[in-house]
Amino acid sequence: MTQEIFEITENRLIARDIYRLHLLGSTAAMSAQGQFVNIRLDGKFLRRPISVCCYDHESVTLIYKTVGAGTRQLAAMRAGEKLDMLVGLGNGFDVSKSGTSPLLIGGGVGAAPMYGLCRELVAQGKSVIVALGFNSAEESYYIDEFASAGAQVLLATVDGSAGVRGFVTKAMEALEYSYFYACGPMPMLEAVNSAVNTDGQFSFEERMGCGFGACMGCSCKTLTGSKRICRDGPVLEKGEILWPTHE
Amino acid sequence: MADTRVNLAGLDLDNPVIPASGTFGFGHEFSELYDLNILGSIALKGTTREPRFGNPTPRIAECTAGMINSVGLQNPGIEHVIAHELPELSKVFHKKVIANIGGFSVEEFTYCCALADRQEQIGIIELNISCPNLHCGGMNFAAAPDSAREVVTAVRKVTTKPLFVKLSPNVTDITEIARACENAGADGICLINTLLGMRIDLRRQKPVIANKMGGFSGPAIFPVALRAVYQVYEAVSVPLIGVGGISGAEDVIEMMLAGASAVEVGAANLVQPYVCKDIIESLPHVMDSYGIGSLREIIGKAH
Numbered sequence: 001m002t003q004e005i006f007e008i009t010e011n012r013l014i015a016r017d018i019y020r021l022h023l024l025g026s027t028a029a030m031s032a033q034g035q036f037v038n039i040r041l042d043g044k045f046l047r048r049p050i051s052v053c054c055y056d057h058e059s060v061t062l063i064y065k066t067v068g069a070g071t072r073q074l075a076a077m078r079a080g081e082k083l084d085m086l087v088g089l090g091n092g093f094d095v096s097k098s099g100t101s102p103l104l105i106g107g108g109v110g111a112a113p114m115y116g117l118c119r120e121l122v123a124q125g126k127s128v129i130v131a132l133g134f135n136s137a138e139e140s141y142y143i144d145e146f147a148s149a150g151a152q153v154l155l156a157t158v159d160g161s162a163g164v165r166g167f168v169t170k171a172m173e174a175l176e177y178s179y180f181y182a183c184g185p186m187p188m189l190e191a192v193n194s195a196v197n198t199d200g201q202f203s204f205e206e207r208m209g210c211g212f213g214a215c216m217g218c219s220c221k222t223l224t225g226s227k228r229i230c231r232d233g234p235v236l237e238k239g240e241i242l243w244p245t246h247e
Numbered sequence: 248m249a250d251t252r253v254n255l256a257g258l259d260l261d262n263p264v265i266p267a268s269g270t271f272g273f274g275h276e277f278s279e280l281y282d283l284n285i286l287g288s289i290a291l292k293g294t295t296r297e298p299r300f301g302n303p304t305p306r307i308a309e310c311t312a313g314m315i316n317s318v319g320l321q322n323p324g325i326e327h328v329i330a331h332e333l334p335e336l337s338k339v340f341h342k343k344v345i346a347n348i349g350g351f352s353v354e355e356f357t358y359c360c361a362l363a364d365r366q367e368q369i370g371i372i373e374l375n376i377s378c379p380n381l382h383c384g385g386m387n388f389a390a391a392p393d394s395a396r397e398v399v400t401a402v403r404k405v406t407t408k409p410l411f412v413k414l415s416p417n418v419t420d421i422t423e424i425a426r427a428c429e430n431a432g433a434d435g436i437c438l439i440n441t442l443l444g445m446r447i448d449l450r451r452q453k454p455v456i457a458n459k460m461g462g463f464s465g466p467a468i469f470p471v472a473l474r475a476v477y478q479v480y481e482a483v484s485v486p487l488i489g490v491g492g493i494s495g496a497e498d499v500i501e502m503m504l505a506g507a508s509a510v511e512v513g514a515a516n517l518v519q520p521y522v523c524k525d526i527i528e529s530l531p532h533v534m535d536s537y538g539i540g541s542l543r544e545i546i547g548k549a550h
Binding site: 001003040044045046047086206207208209210212213214215216217218219220221226231 | 270271275279300304306311313318321465466517518520
């Protein structure tokens with residue numbers, strides 16, 4: 001982890017309540033797709049943890065949803081403004097386990113970290129399938145970007161306005177894949193857990209204090225002991241997860 | 248050159264800046280950011296006899312100029328701390344540490360303190376009798392003079408190390424609790440622990456925190472902590488550690504003018520991970536700007 005000042009180069013609405021934020025700054029501390037940053041906002045005490053969509057050596061792209069006063073304040077910021085961020089947080093996805101044809105499952109704003117992961121796996125020569133779930137067509141984003149990155153894209157919307165009607169698990173039916181990676185709201189992750197037939201990894205959310213493992217604010221119980229979502233996660237392996245309904 | 252050295256019940260510190268218990272873990276995360284040896288000392292994560300997972304999540308809520316936590320003393324237990332955390336910390340931090348001991352019974356406090364007493368690395372035992380997250384409604388041993396006296400008297404018998412008692416602000420008169428601790432043999436008082444607080448989620452129309460209430464900390468509580476230090480300084484003769492909302496060198500000086508011999512920096516570490524380093528580096532310059540030559544000479548000077 002490092003604390004860095006980034007400069008906003010773009011902060012744009014790309015779907016309903018969904019923004020893409022492009023920033024220039026040092027990404028030397030980032031080591032894996034699926035990590036997150038923690039953003040300081042004027043007048044807000046706690047930083048805002050936002051997962052990384054993708055990054056290169058000098059820039060990072062974040063996709064976030066406006067859900068409260070903090071993210072609305074972030075959405076009002078313009079190109080040229082600066083952001084104080086802690087970067088390189090969390091473990092990120094382990095790409096070494098993907099096998100030859102991994103399935104990437106993203107729901108809502110949880111689709112964002114799948115994009116960087118998709119590009120990395122395609123670059124490794126993997127045959128990547130992406131299953132995306134959104135509430136509606138107007139909340140969907142990055143469908144073309146995933147396709148351009150070289151993935152086979154499957155789409156589901158709850159209202160049926162794009163892709164198949166239903167949850168993301170509907171789009172996954174009868175698929176064959178070597179491994180899976182999933183990120184999205186908790187009910188989706190539980191449904192995915194019931195639907196998948198291989199090993200895989202899930203990325204979780206929790207209210208955080210620090211974001212770097214000091215405060216124990218985001219601990220969860222797993223089969224391999226208690227873990228801090230911010231530091232030992234946010235990515236956990238399927239085999240170690242204790243789902244809330246089974247506790 | 249400004250002299251930042253202080254003495255805390257016999258323990259010499261290079262400066263009065265100590266990360267507060269529960270905001271610094273066992274130092275590991277911060278040792279990746281800066282050399283911990285610049286710190287006066289470190290107050291370790293609150294430790295109990297048994298390992299504890301703590302409270303259900305969500306454990307964190309944001310407030311204006313602060314936060315609420317309901318971690319509930321998650322820790323690996325005293326045996327693990329002694330066998331693993333202290334040796335690990337000794338590789339990167341070469342000064343004495345402050346062990347923060349929590350508990351649910353007098354017997355648990357004495358058990359842990361007797362073990363802590365045998366650790367060379369521990370310079371001070373900080374008795375956390377004021378965690379608001381353990382009992383319904385925030386009741387604890389710091390809620391009344393009699394219960395505070397009982398636990399301090401018992402612990403005093405099992406340790407010769409300097410014993411500081413961390414007090415709760417959630418009481419009618421903090422000075423009578425402090426006096427009870429001093430009379431029972433405490434070598435110092437640490438104040439304040441968090442204020443019992445809560446937030447409600449407008450969408451769910453339920454408390455944000457799973458445990459409903461939690462400990463409110465951050466810059467918002469600095470005036471409350473300062474007031475408590477000021478009051479207790481007049482009530483007891485043992486040294487005080489001031490803690491609550493400190494986030495800059497000016498706050499350190501203000502707290503020492505109120506009567507603190509040293510300070511602990513808490514919630515600020517979680518949002519500005521370099522805050523203790525920044526405070527230590529800026530302290531001499533801020534002292535100069537106020538014509539302060541030695542921090543030891545300003546303790547309680549506001550009285």
